[in-house]
Amino acid sequence: MRPKIENITDLRGEISRLRVQRLEQEVELTKVTARLKARLHFPVLVYTKISDFFIELFGDDPEDLNKKKENKDWVTNILRVGLPLALNRFLFPRSGFLMKSVVAMVSQKAAKNVNKDSITGIIDKVTDWIKSSKEKSRKEPRMADYGIPPDSETY
Structure with a gap:
């Protein structure tokens, strides 16, 4: 529910309240992202170790890997x-x-x-x-034949 704003002091008070609310939400979001980073740190670490192991196992040169990434x-x-x-x-x-x-x-x-x-x-x-199949299937338009020759006139 929105508060009723009747004058400039009410407006300034609402603006300051919204700024405080935004700061609280930013702090909460930073906490949530920090927790997510902490949770994902170990799986990412394991993945990098495994990928490094396979790179060493199959003998890919780091310079070759950079070239592959560019492609x-x-x-x-x-x-x-x-x-x-x-x-x-x-x-x-x-x-x-x-x-x-x-x-x-x-x-x-x-x-x-x-x-x-x-x-x-x-x-x-x-x-x-x-396109080639459409060109083959197109036929020249035929003139409609109504049984009367086009140049015939009766005198």
Whole structure:
């Protein structure tokens, strides 16, 4: 419920009350984000350690990794996240943890090969195919034949 503001002092009081309320909400949000960061610190740490282990295991050079990161675009990043989620959600909904992790690894490897250029190339091929099929199916418009020759007149 809004307080009734009748004069300038009421307005200034309401403005100061809203500023205090905003500051309280900001403090609460900073506390919540700090708690979330504290909760997510350990899983992120474990993920980085595991990824570093696999990098060392397969012998990827850090310079090569930087080059690979430069070659990735937004389509690749979306597919690396979305493809495993979609496959596990729709194709393997009742599979176990091991199967879902294998699907996630395989689909992420497959998504690395897909980028904007490959998507636009496929779209261009499909549009060319559609355009060529429309050109083949078009026929010249036929003149309507009503049985009377166009140059005939009766005298």
